[in-house]
Amino acid sequence: MRNLSLPNTWFGFFLIVVLVLGVFFRFVNLDKKVYWHDEAYTSLRISGYTSAEVNQQLFNGQVIGIEDLQKYQRPNSEKGLIDTIKALAIDDAQHPPLYYILVRFWVQLFGNSVAVTRSLSVLFSLLVFPCVYWLCLELFESPLVGWVAIALIAVSPFHVLYAQEAREYSLWTVTILLSSATLLRALRLTTKDGNKTYHIRAWGIYAATLALSIYTFPFSVLVGIGHGIYVIVIEGFRFTKKVAAFVLASLMAVLLFSPWLVIAIATWSETGANWTAVPIPLIAWLKTWGIHINRAFILTQGDFGFDTLLTYLTLPIFLILVSYSIYFICKNTKKEVWLFVLTLMGTLTLALVLPDLILGGQRSTSSRYIVPFYLGIQLSIAYLLATGITSARFLEQKFWQIVMAALISAGIVSCAINSQAETAWNKVVSYHNYQVSEIVNEAKAPLLITNSFGINFGNSLALSYVFEEKVRLMVVPGNTQPDFMNILNIPQGFSDVFLLNLSEQFQEKIKKESNFKIEPLYNDNFLWLSKLVKP
Template sequence: MTKPSKQYFSLRWRFLIIVLLLLGIFFRCFNLNHKIYWHDEVYTSIRSSGYTGDEVIKEVFDGRVIGVEDLQKYQHPNPEKDLGDTINALAKNPEHPPLYYLMARYWRQLFGAAVNHPRGLSVLFSLLVFPAIYWLCLELFESPLVGWVAVALLAVSPFHVLYAQEAREYSLWTLTIILSCASLLRAIRKTKNSRKVTHYLWSWVIYGVTLALSLYTFLFSIFVAIGHVIYVFILERFRLNKTSFAYFIASVAGFLAFSPWLVVVVTNLAIIQHKTHWTTIQVPE
């Protein structure tokens, strides 16, 4: 292939990637306020406003005719409930860590509680996934082309578009997973290429922070952390060296930061089992 042909081929790929990226942005922002605000999103609004489902049922279903205004007060922050009430409501449903819901509360205080506004926070996190996945690919493959292809594929992925338009924590979870993986790879690379601790210390701090943020977003991040353990110790051949030691300290720090909510989870395991019992029901074939 001649040099002009290679250049033309490269330009065609760049154009395609840009088109897919623009389509992904469009699909994430389109029709946000016309899709049904469904069951799980309603619970996002209720809990981030400082109420629990049981509390709403007790106050609303009392034999009176229920108007729109009667329900609206549970859908957005109001003077009756403060930040402490939101944390207490989440503690009674500990299967969902508090990070996203606290952010959703402040987001709706800033922009309002219209249907498209809570979903806008998820759209924002989904858009931030693009540079995050690009960074992860640079750490993995050291290839900008691979990074752009990954961005393009993720941009038009129906799975990611679907969750980008829901007022739920899954876009944030995706973002924190990718950031924790990329920051881990960066910290390992910095540690191997540096002799002074000060040259790679902050890389491990960033990893510990992103790990804690991921845990505070979704409990299944524990499995991501287990994957990191396996990866690091296989990479280092189960030797205790500066890389594995730095990883151990950073991961312990991340879990220590998560320990307040971990205590809530452990002390409310029975509630979690009750709340998630529906996941054990087999769907008829």
């Protein structure tokens, strides 16, 4: 594999411009997009309150205001850091505490606005650039591949969207790259350097970075398994000193994570992710996987974003490009290179895809769960482009320069459009929160009635960011429907009464047993808003 370097000064300038644009897109309009269901849970966790406490103190059928909801969306004197950790352990042990501890400190230092809360994710996303560059140096021994990878990630709509979200996924991206680079470094030093002190230190750093990655998101265990498969195959399935060092380092990482592992096992509940096991039609599953490919390079709209002309036109192109890049890297690099990319892409992905296909479900349809897959295809395309644009053949060089310019241009245009949008595909159940809030906010003195079942719990908190202060809510706990007599005797002073995500059976009961009428106002896959019309 030849050493690839920057072809000329102008190209270096072009890459720097792309990087600057990528940084700009991460910071611009940081608070414009809807603060959605999962982000509201982030704020709930850092407040230190549990879901049970919110249900007991707030979601109990009483009429409440926006400020009452916001109390559970910021740190306060009633709850400390230990309460944040306890709340995670009790309610959501599948999310380890590292990110939430960091974001709590961040918000305490700089304030609890949407922009501030999200800005920590932006800063983490900037660390992706040096980490992917280091990984490319270790893997390809090429600065050019590193720079091309930085350019692709800088304006990737997928990475920019998650850089602007108050969740742990940009930090997870950093730790995946960091643990991968430190693994390759440890393997290299074990091969070239006879100093055992360096070996121990290098493998210790790998253990620490892998533990940090697991403390960020538990799917890092599968990334570590992929690392193990890579080491074992490279060593010819023999128990060499590299394999032994990897095993010891991995055990150290697990040992470091064991305190939270014990907590997670003791408090584990499937309620947080049981939606992933719900079967969906195969055609919908295949469409979603097609969208996974597109989202690495171009903006998609809607909840799933498949049924658009742009998707139908671009998906075949991206599928061909990704497939060819994988073929190209396998054909033109040593096994130590292409195998690493394939195990990075495939281990976690297969662990989610196979249960979907065998048992049914949608575990692999969530883009945020397959960050290693995105990184793998971007590494393979970066190597393809870096090789192509430095080709000795003039026509081949020009062709790949055009392909690279087109890819980066598509990313820039997508990010520019996305920067002006109020919502995005990764907002899922809260995609249309602004539309719902506009309807409710138009009323003179509105009351919104809902329950705290399923997505309604988190979305009630999320809606507090877009409702005006005049809006009042009545949230009843769990899947309970509001008391029928309470509906018939709405407190005085409300000009309009809205019903959000209440069952059809309950609405039919109102129609049959009273003079009230139900006027449908808004309906999408996740939000059903209607209005109670008085006789």
